[in-house]
Amino acid sequence: MLKKVAILTNGGDVAGFNAVIRAIVKTAEENNIECYGFVDGYRGLLNNDYIRLSTSGNRNASGILAKGGSIIGSSTNANLFNYKVVKENGEIEYQDLSDKCIQNVREDGFDCIFTLGGDGTQKSARDFYLKGLNVIGVPKTIDNDVACTEITFGYNTAVSVATEALDRLHTTGETHHRIMVLEVMGRYAGWIALESAIAGGADIALIPEIPYDIHKTVDKIKERARVGKRFSIVVVAEGATPKGGNISVENVRDNGAGVDNTKLGGAGEIVTKQLEKLSGFEARCTVLGYMQRGGTPTAFDRVLSTKYGAKAMELAMEGKFGTIAVIKNGKLDYATLEDVVGQNKEIGAVSGNTPTSNIRKIKMDDDLVKTARDIGICLGD
Numbered sequence: 284m285l286k287k288v289a290i291l292t293n294g295g296d297v298a299g300f301n302a303v304i305r306a307i308v309k310t311a312e313e314n315n316i317e318c319y320g321f322v323d324g325y326r327g328l329l330n331n332d333y334i335r336l337s338t339s340g341n342r343n344a345s346g347i348l349a350k351g352g353s354i355i356g357s358s359t360n361a362n363l364f365n366y367k368v369v370k371e372n373g374e375i376e377y378q379d380l381s382d383k384c385i386q387n388v389r390e391d392g393f394d395c396i397f398t399l400g401g402d403g404t405q406k407s408a409r410d411f412y413l414k415g416l417n418v419i420g421v422p423k424t425i426d427n428d429v430a431c432t433e434i435t436f437g438y439n440t441a442v443s444v445a446t447e448a449l450d451r452l453h454t455t456g457e458t459h460h461r462i463m464v465l466e467v468m469g470r471y472a473g474w475i476a477l478e479s480a481i482a483g484g485a486d487i488a489l490i491p492e493i494p495y496d497i498h499k500t501v502d503k504i505k506e507r508a509r510v511g512k513r514f515s516i517v518v519v520a521e522g523a524t525p526k527g528g529n530i531s532v533e534n535v536r537d538n539g540a541g542v543d544n545t546k547l548g549g550a551g552e553i554v555t556k557q558l559e560k561l562s563g564f565e566a567r568c569t570v571l572g573y574m575q576r577g578g579t580p581t582a583f584d585r586v587l588s589t590k591y592g593a594k595a596m597e598l599a600m601e602g603k604f605g606t607i608a609v610i611k612n613g614k615l616d617y618a619t620l621e622d623v624v625g626q627n628k629e630i631g632a633v634s635g636n637t638p639t640s641n642i643r644k645i646k647m648d649d650d651l652v653k654t655a656r657d658i659g660i661c662l663g664d
Contacts, residue, residue: 303595308594381411385411433610462558464518470547477651494663496525523554
């Protein structure tokens with residue numbers, strides 16, 4: 284029987300973190316289970332830094348449904364199985380600190396740890412489960428690329444923010460007869476780019492799953508001009524890649540082995556310059572960036588996050604550890620963390636969102652691809 288559980292929120296922030304926390308806490312309280320939160324994700328687990336969460340008493344988990352970010356903080360690039368440690372002499376060493384984390388959990392008496400995060404977070408959760416911890420995952424990311432689920436919390440809000448940006452770019456593009464390019468996040472998956480392109484009435488959408496030919500996009504722009512449409516709206520995923528070319532990288536960080544040290548960036552600006560040169564039209568680029576992560580979650584994300592949190596607590600009470608709450612065929616369900624990991628079996632191996640991770644990408648027979656083509660959106664191929 285569960286008596287004491289803890290939550291950690293890890294990876295990039297999204298709208299909906301707090302809604303999941305609230306749902307887990309409220310479901311726990313309904314079943315007389317104490318709930319705690321590790322501060323700053325996996326780093327809190329390492330430092331044994333946690334706080335009591337409650338909707339009564341200190342009430343820190345009350346009134347947070349519509350609040351963005353995470354009330355318990357988050358950390359990125361923290362692979363505790365291969366953790367970057369800077370020694371007193373300045374030397375960098377990579378250490379497996381997972382046993383210390385496991386010791387913390389056992390000494391604290393936690394019966395289950397809820398891991399709210401993307402594929403990297405869930406890879407580490409699976410590794411901890413194999414080493415004896417009771418864990419339950421909840422799929423978080425604006426990228427919508429966690430395997431085994433149809434949608435992650437935070438994604439809908441990111442798409443809504445991108446769509447609003449496209450609505451605004453439409454008016455300025457039409458007024459000044461310009462090509463307006465919007466670069467959106469998504470890493471190695473094009474979900475945000477393609478769905479916002481459809482919702483925002485874009486003319487061109489370039490996604491990682493379809494290497495693009497810049498000349499095909501220019502043809503689309505000129506075709507619009509011939510029928511009197513003197514502006515065009517282009518959505519570029521940060522991971523979009525030209526045919527025969529390379530992905531755009533802003534810089535490579537040193538956050539240790541076992542995480543993705545590549546920071547993507549620049550795809551939108553590259554496309555903008557090429558379109559302006561080849562089409563003869565003025566072009567402007569907007570990089571939406573962290574606007575997609577912050578702020579109030581949509582009603583959809585509030586409901587989805589609440590469903591995920593309640594389901595996660597339900598799985599814990601049923602003793603179904605080593606699993607993750609998911610949506611299958613439109614309904615709440617669960618999958619094993621082993622399935623989420625896919626072929627990435629080695630404990631402590633690369634756990635970040637990388638091109639080789641077991642991430643969910645857009646398939647060419649997906650309804651979004653078919654719909655985009657049906658209504659004339661150019662996908663660069």
